[in-house]
Amino acid sequence: MPAVQETVDRVRAIDVDQYRWGFSTSIESEKAPKGLSEEVIGFISGKKGEPQWLLDWRLEALRRWRTLEEPNWARVHHPKIEYDELYYYAAPKKGGGPASLDEVDPELLKTFEKLGIPLKEQAVLAGVEGARVAVDAVFDSVSVATTYKEELAKAGVIFCSISEAVREHPELVRKYLGSVVPVTDNFFATLNSAVFTDGSFVYLPKGVRCPMELSTYFRINEQNTGQFERTLIIADEGSYVSYLEGCTAPKRDENQLHAAVVELIALDNAEIKYSTVQNWFPGDKEGKGGIYNFVTKRGDCRGKNSKISWTQVETGSAITWKYPSCILRGDNSQGEFYSIAVSNGHQQVDSGTKMLHLGKNTVSRIISKGIAAGHSDNTYRGLVSAHRKASGARNFTNCDSLLIGQDCGAHTVPYIESKNASAVFEHEATTSKIAEDQLFYCTQRGLNEEEAVALIVNGFVKDVLQQLPMEFAVEAQKLIAVSLEGSVG
Amino acid sequence: MLEIRNLHAEIDGKPILKGVTLAVKPGEVAAIMGPNGSGKSTLSYVIAGKDEYEVTKGEVLLDGENILGIDPDQRAAKGLFLAFQYPLEIPGVATMTFLKAALNAQRKKRGEEEIAPADFIRSVNRVADKLGISREMLRRALNVGFSGGEKKRMEILQMALFEPRMCVLDETDSGLDIDALRIVAEGVNALRAKDRAFLVITHYQRLLSHIVPDTVHVMADGRIVKSGGPELASELEAKGYADFAAQTAA
Ligand SMILES: Nc1ncnc2c1ncn2[C@@H]1O[C@H](COP(=O)(O)OP(=O)(O)OP(=O)(O)O)[C@@H](O)[C@H]1O
Ligand SMILES: [Mg+2]
Numbered sequence: 001m002p003a004v005q006e007t008v009d010r011v012r013a014i015d016v017d018q019y020r021w022g023f024s025t026s027i028e029s030e031k032a033p034k035g036l037s038e039e040v041i042g043f044i045s046g047k048k049g050e051p052q053w054l055l056d057w058r059l060e061a062l063r064r065w066r067t068l069e070e071p072n073w074a075r076v077h078h079p080k081i082e083y084d085e086l087y088y089y090a091a092p093k094k095g096g097g098p099a100s101l102d103e104v105d106p107e108l109l110k111t112f113e114k115l116g117i118p119l120k121e122q123a124v125l126a127g128v129e130g131a132r133v134a135v136d137a138v139f140d141s142v143s144v145a146t147t148y149k150e151e152l153a154k155a156g157v158i159f160c161s162i163s164e165a166v167r168e169h170p171e172l173v174r175k176y177l178g179s180v181v182p183v184t185d186n187f188f189a190t191l192n193s194a195v196f197t198d199g200s201f202v203y204l205p206k207g208v209r210c211p212m213e214l215s216t217y218f219r220i221n222e223q224n225t226g227q228f229e230r231t232l233i234i235a236d237e238g239s240y241v242s243y244l245e246g247c248t249a250p251k252r253d254e255n256q257l258h259a260a261v262v263e264l265i266a267l268d269n270a271e272i273k274y275s276t277v278q279n280w281f282p283g284d285k286e287g288k289g290g291i292y293n294f295v296t297k298r299g300d301c302r303g304k305n306s307k308i309s310w311t312q313v314e315t316g317s318a319i320t321w322k323y324p325s326c327i328l329r330g331d332n333s334q335g336e337f338y339s340i341a342v343s344n345g346h347q348q349v350d351s352g353t354k355m356l357h358l359g360k361n362t363v364s365r366i367i368s369k370g371i372a373a374g375h376s377d378n379t380y381r382g383l384v385s386a387h388r389k390a391s392g393a394r395n396f397t398n399c400d401s402l403l404i405g406q407d408c409g410a411h412t413v414p415y416i417e418s419k420n421a422s423a424v425f426e427h428e429a430t431t432s433k434i435a436e437d438q439l440f441y442c443t444q445r446g447l448n449e450e451e452a453v454a455l456i457v458n459g460f461v462k463d464v465l466q467q468l469p470m471e472f473a474v475e476a477q478k479l480i481a482v483s484l485e486g487s488v489g
Numbered sequence: 490m491l492e493i494r495n496l497h498a499e500i501d502g503k504p505i506l507k508g509v510t511l512a513v514k515p516g517e518v519a520a521i522m523g524p525n526g527s528g529k530s531t532l533s534y535v536i537a538g539k540d541e542y543e544v545t546k547g548e549v550l551l552d553g554e555n556i557l558g559i560d561p562d563q564r565a566a567k568g569l570f571l572a573f574q575y576p577l578e579i580p581g582v583a584t585m586t587f588l589k590a591a592l593n594a595q596r597k598k599r600g601e602e603e604i605a606p607a608d609f610i611r612s613v614n615r616v617a618d619k620l621g622i623s624r625e626m627l628r629r630a631l632n633v634g635f636s637g638g639e640k641k642r643m644e645i646l647q648m649a650l651f652e653p654r655m656c657v658l659d660e661t662d663s664g665l666d667i668d669a670l671r672i673v674a675e676g677v678n679a680l681r682a683k684d685r686a687f688l689v690i691t692h693y694q695r696l697l698s699h700i701v702p703d704t705v706h707v708m709a710d711g712r713i714v715k716s717g718g719p720e721l722a723s724e725l726e727a728k729g730y731a732d733f734a735a736q737t738a739a
Binding site: 435436437438440441442443444445446447448449451455456458459460461462463 | 534537538539540541560561562564565566570571573576577578579580581582586587590591592594595598630647651
């Protein structure tokens with residue numbers, strides 16, 4: 001397969017221990033004072049020129065957060081996080097928000113270029129024939145550029161940074177913000193509610209099929225900075241959108257915190273497809289550094305016949321704690337979760353989903369592929385529940401784990417709760433190893449060990465890769481190969 | 490073409506090959522027969538470079554070059570092919586995808602261009618048709634859910650596609666029905682050439698009546714204990730291995 005070949009070429013071209021996205025950009029930045037306080041939140045809110053209601057909302061979240069304990073049920077271990085040692089806001093300096101790409105700091109554009117982000121429209125067109133992608137790029141705490149804005153506006157689609165949405169579309173933000181992930185939902189979501197800095201906002205009006213893929217790239221650049229973005233997507237009746245987020249961070253010795261919240265709302269007959277390619281810095285070979293990725297993602301199938309589908313390719317981060325979920329509230333609504341979680345080195349992944357069946361004849365489908373190599377730990381944790389009223393609810397779950405080597409672990413923790421006798425939940429799980437014999441067979445046919453692992457892994461994750469938009473599937477395939485580098489031999 | 494000199498190999502400290510010496514010339518078809526557990530598959534694995542086996546003594550030369558120190562994929566690129574006694578399954582990887590990845594990996598290691606997609610498809614289809622392998626099967630994951638006979642045929646398909654110069658076949662005939670045996674044998678015969686050699690491991694004269702060998706070697710307890718012409722195979726079929734077992738015990 002040429003993609004594999006190409007992957008391997010690329011891998012060869014880079015130094016084995018080198019995280020490809022590990023450069024940092026020297027841009028003067030403007031930071032809030034260190035630590036978490038009413039003042040810092042006032043500073044962030046003021047920077048963004050927020051209305052009083054939002055400031056109050058944040059302050060309330062801060063008060064709640066101070067009463068909460070960090071959760072400890074996930075199968076992950078890390079030293080205590082000193083929340084007062086972090087910076088909660090960092091913006092690249094240079095005036096206010098840029099009005100167009102021309103005003104964006106060229107250094108920043110160079111960074112995005114290095115990341116391979118099709119920020120410039122030409123690049124987008126050149127990279128993805130026929131298809132176009134509108135991009136919102138978030139650098140540390142602020143959104144720096146949104147392409148294709150006008151064309152989207154013509155279709156009635158709103159795609160902008162959340163800060164801008166607060167200014168331009170306060171009624172929508174106020175109505176939906178926190179309506180899926182309430183302020184008090186969990187420790188990290190509450191923290192995010194207090195300090196969230198930027199993120200994307202999408203609104204699709206009734207009956208609109210978004211004319212292109214929407215996409216956001218997140219990057220943490222500043223040292224000791226947490227990233228707390230907040231994404232809110234609302235698909236009004238009968239609309240459709242496919243949205244992709246990609247994430248990278250430079251190599252740093254310290255751990256960095258990323259606690260995002262994503263809320264999706266699908267009204268009657270609407271569909272949202274949300275894909276993530278997460279490639280935050282995973283830490284070095286010894287497990288030093290890396291991102292703590294504690295993310296709350298939830299979609300609300302609020303309307304009847306609505307559909308939300310999560311697809312994630314998780315290869316980065318030192319620790320991943322994330323459970324993109326669906327609340328299947330509307331009758332006949334559908335939720336999907338397709339996941340590939342790769343862990344290598346000393347990475348720890350505890351990820352999965354929750355499918356909460358509330359409406360009648362709701363359907364959910366979970367396909368999870370965990371790949372553990374090196375000294376990593378990879379846990380699938382999933383909940384499927386049916387409410388008393390959810391007659392005819394159906395779920396199919398398939399979780400497969402693949403182990404590479406002797407020192408890694410894979411775990412499957414499914415929870416099933418059904419309060420309705422007519423609900424049908426099916427669960428399948430397998431754990432397999434890449435056998436020495438399989439590798440030898442492939443090498444006898446001319447593939448080297450790395451190529452062989454890449455090929456076998458591609459076969460293992462195929463069902464999920466097929467869910468991604470084409471161009472991202474190729475990118476994801478490469479990422480997976482890079483992440484598993486050095487896992488054999 | 491292939492020269493094995495006083496080869497000793499062990500697994501987990503247990504000696505299995507105890508001084509194998511054998512030469513196969515270009516154009517030659519050599520057969521190895523021998524009782525179960527005598528070390529035939531082990532020999533084929535050591536030739537191909539499976540790393541669980543530790544070579545404690547001896548050499549394996551391919552075209553005069555000792556290949557024991559090089560990786561299996563490099564040996565494959567040099568034209569060595571092993572048809573496995575038990576071919577492995579690769580779930581989720583379409584047979585076509587696997588074939589193309591393997592072929593291009595070999596070509597690249599030899600400094601050749603990748604094969605053009607159209608040429609690739611044409612070549613695969615040509616050999617598949619000869620071996621009675623359907624297009625549908627080529628789209629399925631490699632060897633997954635294939636019958637025993639189909640797996641063996643797929644090995645021959647790969648051999649025909651890669652055009653190796655030194656082919657080792659480990660019991661490719663076992664598990665084949667009569668028609669499949671004929672098809673496989675025709676596949677091998679079609680590849681016989683002046684500059685290509687075969688080492689065919691089998692238990693049955695049956696195969697050797699289709700693929701007539703130039704030489705027959707008998708392996709027992711990790712050594713070649715007798716060599717001869719095709720008549721040796723018929724002799725074995727009639728008498729069994731008892732004599733040779735006695736020889737090695739003595
Ligand atoms: N991984 C292993 N661990 C221990 N012993 C092994 C291992 N592999 C092979 N052997 C032993 O080595 C000996 C030779 O095995 P091998 O498979 O080479 O025999 P063979 O001649 O191919 O037999 P058959 O005709 O049954 O295929 C046997 O006694 C076998 O049990
Ligand atoms: Mg054998």
